[in-house]
Amino acid sequence: MVQFRMHYLLLSSCIILLPGCSPVYKKMQETNGNISELQKFKPAFATALYKTSVDVAGNHLSGLLLIKHLPDSTTRIVFSNEMGFTFFDFEFSPGGDFKVYSIIKQMNKKPVISTLRHDFELILMKNIEKGPLSMRTQNGLNYYVIPQAKGYHYYITDSSRNNLIRAERASKTKTVAEAVMQNYINGIPDTIRISHHTFNFVIGLKRIER
Amino acid sequence: MRRMYLLFGLLIACYASMAQYAGYAPITDLPKFKVEFSTATQKIVSIKSDFVQEKNLSMLSEKIVSKGKFWFKRESRVRMEYSHPFTYLMILNKDKVFIKDGQKENKVSTKSNKMFQQINRIMIDCMQGTALNNRDFSTRIFENKNAGLVELTPLTKELKELLKSIVIIVDKKDFSVISIDMLEVSGDNTLLKFSNKEMNGTISDALFTIK
Numbered sequence: 395m396v397q398f399r400m401h402y403l404l405l406s407s408c409i410i411l412l413p414g415c416s417p418v419y420k421k422m423q424e425t426n427g428n429i430s431e432l433q434k435f436k437p438a439f440a441t442a443l444y445k446t447s448v449d450v451a452g453n454h455l456s457g458l459l460l461i462k463h464l465p466d467s468t469t470r471i472v473f474s475n476e477m478g479f480t481f482f483d484f485e486f487s488p489g490g491d492f493k494v495y496s497i498i499k500q501m502n503k504k505p506v507i508s509t510l511r512h513d514f515e516l517i518l519m520k521n522i523e524k525g526p527l528s529m530r531t532q533n534g535l536n537y538y539v540i541p542q543a544k545g546y547h548y549y550i551t552d553s554s555r556n557n558l559i560r561a562e563r564a565s566k567t568k569t570v571a572e573a574v575m576q577n578y579i580n581g582i583p584d585t586i587r588i589s590h591h592t593f594n595f596v597i598g599l600k601r602i603e604r
Numbered sequence: 605m606r607r608m609y610l611l612f613g614l615l616i617a618c619y620a621s622m623a624q625y626a627g628y629a630p631i632t633d634l635p636k637f638k639v640e641f642s643t644a645t646q647k648i649v650s651i652k653s654d655f656v657q658e659k660n661l662s663m664l665s666e667k668i669v670s671k672g673k674f675w676f677k678r679e680s681r682v683r684m685e686y687s688h689p690f691t692y693l694m695i696l697n698k699d700k701v702f703i704k705d706g707q708k709e710n711k712v713s714t715k716s717n718k719m720f721q722q723i724n725r726i727m728i729d730c731m732q733g734t735a736l737n738n739r740d741f742s743t744r745i746f747e748n749k750n751a752g753l754v755e756l757t758p759l760t761k762e763l764k765e766l767l768k769s770i771v772i773i774v775d776k777k778d779f780s781v782i783s784i785d786m787l788e789v790s791g792d793n794t795l796l797k798f799s800n801k802e803m804n805g806t807i808s809d810a811l812f813t814i815k
Contacts, residue, residue, distance in 0.1 A: 441666065443668060443689075445690045445706075447705065447706070447708065454705075454708055454710050456692070456703070456705040456706075456708070458659075458668060458690075460661065460664070460666060460668065462664050462666060464664075470663075470664055472661060472664070474659060474668075475719075476670070476686060476690070476692045476694070476705075477657070477684075477694070477723060477794065478657060478659040478668075478786065478794025479719060479723070479766065479786075479788075479794070480788060480790065480792060483790065495663075495790065496788075496789075496790045498719075498765075498766075499765055602689045602690055603689065604668075604669070604689055
């Protein structure tokens with residue numbers, strides 16, 4: 395029992411201290427904040443179609459990305475090329491569940507699916523209701539820290555807390571990817587850019603008015 | 605009694621095949637259709653037309669509609685210019701593909717890209733009238749008074765992963781393509797409809813140049 399308590403204490407301390415342990419985030423100071431401040435930045439994807447470009451390791455791919463929120467509160471993300479061939483079709487549930495409806499053979503690899511899943515989870519902001527582990531501040535920016543199964547999501551606003559500067563997906567030690575969502579029109583960002591820090595991978599989305 | 609069951613079974617099979625495509629019946633004289641199709645399509649040297657593309661996402665009840673201009677020139681050259689709601693250019697020239705997506709230009713060899721290889725083959729086969737000879741597909745043909753319907757079902761593993769079937773509708777007057785419907789395994793489909801067709805007009809080779 396004592397051993398269990400010791401393990402629990404150690405684990406809890408690690409979880410609480412982890413953002414502070416990261417070299418990237420170690421200079422951040424604790425501050426006060428409310429999760430409701432983030433809600434206004436959560437994209438209201440009823441149905442949105444984006445012209446999409448993907449640059450990965452020197453290769454360029456383009457297509458159309460459809461994001462649709464369904465009545466059962468799930469969100470579907472379907473990526474196809476301009477001629478209509480579907481590359482993948484993913485479902486994101488409010489509780490964090492994830493389902494692959496279809497994916498082409500060339501992309502059907504665990505690291506690819508996992509990377510795309512976590513990138514889209516960062517911009518969908520479905521997990522913010524779980525609440526931040528902590529609120530931090532650094533260089534005049536506010537960091538809303540949301541713990542993930544592995545690592546953290548950071549939603550970073552300016553000091554007024556009215557502008558979302560960027561979102562970051564971080565491992566325990568470093569930033570993995572960042573997303574910038576700009577020009578919200580009726581709650582939907584017009585431009586989204588997801589760029590990875592650990593390898594050359596950029597997803598660019600520009601909304602298409604139909 | 606066995607004859608009755610056989611007859612009943614045949615009737616159901618006939619009804620099923622007829623009912624598959626509303627307004628079309630299985631072709632009665634297949635050899636004649638094939639000869640007419642081959643003869644007519646051999647005369648098609650070039651096509652210029654408008655197109656409308658509808659991507660139907662069945663489970664999401666969503667339709668993505670795009671429009672543009674289409675050019676075909678024998679042998680094996682296709683240019684598709686999407687203009688709405690996005691701009692995108694694709695040139696197929698024999699075994700090469702050129703893509704212009706915004707400011708980005710990309711050249712792909714169909715030899716190294718299976719998806720473009722299949723798109724290239726399907727498009728060229730439909731336009732040149734060689735779709736019936738493609739051994740990667742099994743073929744069923746239906747007709748009505750004005751049009752022929754060619755259903756291509758993939759036979760190879762690679763194609764089966766991409767497509768459930770392709771349905772091509774051709775005008776019986778000149779056997780030019782009216783529409784191409786690509787049905788995916790998921791139930792989604794992409795329908796390309798051609799209109800304002802100009803057959804065998806002069807089309808510059810420069811439109812298909814890949815530098």
